[in-house]
Amino acid sequence: MTTEQPSSQEGENSTDGSQVGVRGRARYAVVGLGSRSRMFTAALLTDYKEYGELVGLCDLNQTRMRYYNGLFADSYGAEPIPTYRPDEFVRMLEEQRVDTVIVTSVDRTHDHYIVTALENGCDVISEKPLTTDAAKCQRILDAHERTGRKLTVSFNYRYAPRNSAVKELIQSGVIGDIQSVHFEWLLDTRHGADYFRRWHRDKRNSGGLMIHKASHHFDLVNWWLGETPETVFGFGDLRFYGRDNAERRGEVVSSYRSHGNPDIEKDLWAIRLADDPTLRSLYLEAEHEDGYVRDRNVFTDGISIEDDMAVLVRYQSGATLSYHLTAYSPWEGYRVMFNGTKGRIELDVEERSYVSGAAHDPNKPGSGAPKAPPIDSARLTVRPLWDIPQPVTVEEGSGGHGGGDRRLLADLFGAAEESDPLGRAATHLDGAYAMLVGAAANRSFATGQAVRINDLVRFPGA
Numbered sequence: 001m002t003t004e005q006p007s008s009q010e011g012e013n014s015t016d017g018s019q020v021g022v023r024g025r026a027r028y029a030v031v032g033l034g035s036r037s038r039m040f041t042a043a044l045l046t047d048y049k050e051y052g053e054l055v056g057l058c059d060l061n062q063t064r065m066r067y068y069n070g071l072f073a074d075s076y077g078a079e080p081i082p083t084y085r086p087d088e089f090v091r092m093l094e095e096q097r098v099d100t101v102i103v104t105s106v107d108r109t110h111d112h113y114i115v116t117a118l119e120n121g122c123d124v125i126s127e128k129p130l131t132t133d134a135a136k137c138q139r140i141l142d143a144h145e146r147t148g149r150k151l152t153v154s155f156n157y158r159y160a161p162r163n164s165a166v167k168e169l170i171q172s173g174v175i176g177d178i179q180s181v182h183f184e185w186l187l188d189t190r191h192g193a194d195y196f197r198r199w200h201r202d203k204r205n206s207g208g209l210m211i212h213k214a215s216h217h218f219d220l221v222n223w224w225l226g227e228t229p230e231t232v233f234g235f236g237d238l239r240f241y242g243r244d245n246a247e248r249r250g251e252v253v254s255s256y257r258s259h260g261n262p263d264i265e266k267d268l269w270a271i272r273l274a275d276d277p278t279l280r281s282l283y284l285e286a287e288h289e290d291g292y293v294r295d296r297n298v299f300t301d302g303i304s305i306e307d308d309m310a311v312l313v314r315y316q317s318g319a320t321l322s323y324h325l326t327a328y329s330p331w332e333g334y335r336v337m338f339n340g341t342k343g344r345i346e347l348d349v350e351e352r353s354y355v356s357g358a359a360h361d362p363n364k365p366g367s368g369a370p371k372a373p374p375i376d377s378a379r380l381t382v383r384p385l386w387d388i389p390q391p392v393t394v395e396e397g398s399g400g401h402g403g404g405d406r407r408l409l410a411d412l413f414g415a416a417e418e419s420d421p422l423g424r425a426a427t428h429l430d431g432a433y434a435m436l437v438g439a440a441a442n443r444s445f446a447t448g449q450a451v452r453i454n455d456l457v458r459f460p461g462a
Ligand SMILES: NC(=O)c1ccc[n+]([C@@H]2O[C@H](COP(=O)([O-])OP(=O)(O)OC[C@H]3O[C@@H](n4cnc5c(N)ncnc54)[C@H](O)[C@@H]3O)[C@@H](O)[C@H]2O)c1
Pocket: 031, 032, 033, 034, 035, 036, 037, 058, 059, 060, 061, 064, 086, 103, 104, 105, 106, 107, 109, 127, 128, 129, 154, 155, 156, 212
């Protein structure tokens, strides 16, 4: 541990038996202090400080934790939060009398922190994906069953107003019983490429995009339909990124990363860590500690994840999903269509209409150019049988994900004032089913066979 301890306080028990701090606020620790952790730490240090206290940080990289403590002091006037290394995780839970652990570390490590936290009497909020393979999922399900603690997965896409609006329409019965879903998700050459620059490119770290990314989408379909996925079949391959694909197209791969590349101005794929204050502090100036290179060339060797994936899922009700994910698209967004016994719902979302080829593309991190306003438009239509199509207006709120982040945080930190008719708070089972569809797809890619979810794990109590 490197920063000063706050003075010791006596804890007390809440009605459900979990420990809460003397001020009645739950005590939170965050493990994994990369970019995603910021949403949670900022919330606990500002809007949600009446509900929870941030009492510990854990990461293998001290530079990143030091950066955040500096930022918390500058932005919120916060005292330094005690920091711990991974091998001090249990000590942190004990010394800081942690009630709830927020897991925002690299996906590969989620199972370790979730299981250890549950076994040490803590509740857990985990970022998606719950974990990266079926064996780790089994460990988590068993630990959850054994300990009886609460495990929540922060599926923020459910809370985006347009996705919530789809759930409302389906719940209203306007298109009857849903028989099938057709869903295409496009990641563009800015966002999609980013998974090929850093740790996600190694399947052992992320489970590949079927788990790391598509678990969001599989969760959406599971939740929209209120159904349990049963069987999965798919094809997936690396067809665009990576050295072999670049060389097949006659492209020359000259550098292994953007930083220090003398030809950076000519490289459409480069990101400029040194020019962006956050990227520089969080990654470039921290890489001497752990060798985490944030700006690898997307056309180098060592990529073991797919960039083009086609998947079929059958649900227990017999409904089917056909799903496609592309990670090298010129634009970013998604299209999803539901076929019901009384009609059809169609949602078209354009999150970014293009990525510019200019050297200083304002859409690229570290470009130095002023940020272009995001183009974010959604068209939601109900097409009843035998009637004219009905456009549905979606009210976007303020804040991240069209206002969805606010409700997500309220649910996560127990600040929501009324129960949610849409049931957006995701349980451990929701997290498990979402990642298991991806794990089944991964197995299907490898074997060429259809894979049953129930052959991957044993659900305790089932
Ligand atoms: N819900 C969403 O929309 C969303 C968006 C982005 C990221 N995420 C999730 O958040 C998590 C973090 O992603 P990120 O983009 O912040 O990544 P990041 O690379 O910025 O941060 C990961 C952090 O984990 C730390 N870490 C690595 N190994 C560790 C270990 N053994 N013990 C403790 N810490 C360790 C790294 O040092 C780093 O600080 C991932 O699970 C990702 O799937 C979710």
